[in-house]
């Protein structure tokens with residue numbers, strides 16, 4: 001058996017806190033090359049409101065972002081990042097599973113002076129039958145505090161503080177109150193180009209505004225356990241996600257469509 005890329009302390013940290021930041025997984029040069037590829041694809045592919053239907057509660061969120069999903073289907077260089085074996089193995093080891101498949105990728109570009117990303121948890125959107133899901137957040141430049149790096153509520157994946165809330169003004173208000181009441185630590189790391197973070201599907205997270213005059217560019221990949229089953233959608237967003245990211249998957253069956261390739265098997 002090959003040695004883990006992660007220490008026992010790192011795996012324990014992730015299990016307890018629901019997120020982890022890892023330093024210098026990529027070199028600055030690798031990130032610069034990925035930035036060019038992702039930015040090129042974003043300019044070509046961006047279609048406002050392509051997937052998520054406009055929702056009056058998501059105004060603050062929509063204003064903050066350019067979002068482009070499943071770029072791997074359109075661009076070879078971005079595909080290399082999404083299929084990167086270091087990342088997929090880290091995702092596998094953090095979750096303690098035997099392999100991972102792709103749920104979808106997503107570029108998240110926040111404009112200069114763009115607003116905050118409200119508190120939310122991702123798995124609210126996913127019609128997936130267990131908790132073995134994780135997102136890697138890969139900033140494509142140095143991301144100091146004033147640029148709005150991703151921030152986490154440590155340990156919030158263990159408690160249902162508002163898992164039925166879509167991202168928006170209500171989730172920001174209600175989840176902030178809940179996190180306060182439970183006195184969960186707020187952790188806002190800063191990132192150098194090459195640093196990344198992983199967060200679990202039920203971990204509550206947000207990002208501050210981008211107060212700089214430069215865009216805050218990030219790429220994400222969502223991994224799910226190989227073998228995870230589709231559940232019947234519990235909200236309209238999960239229905240939309242089923243059709244977009246695992247079309248043809250059957251409720252109760254493993255999610256393994258052509259859009260969900262295996263990215264790593266131990």
Ligand SMILES: O=C(O)CCC(=O)C(=O)O
Nearest residue numbers: 108117122137207218220
């Ligand atoms: O990039 C951001 O501001 C938010 C990212 C996020 O919510 C995610 O990757 O799940």
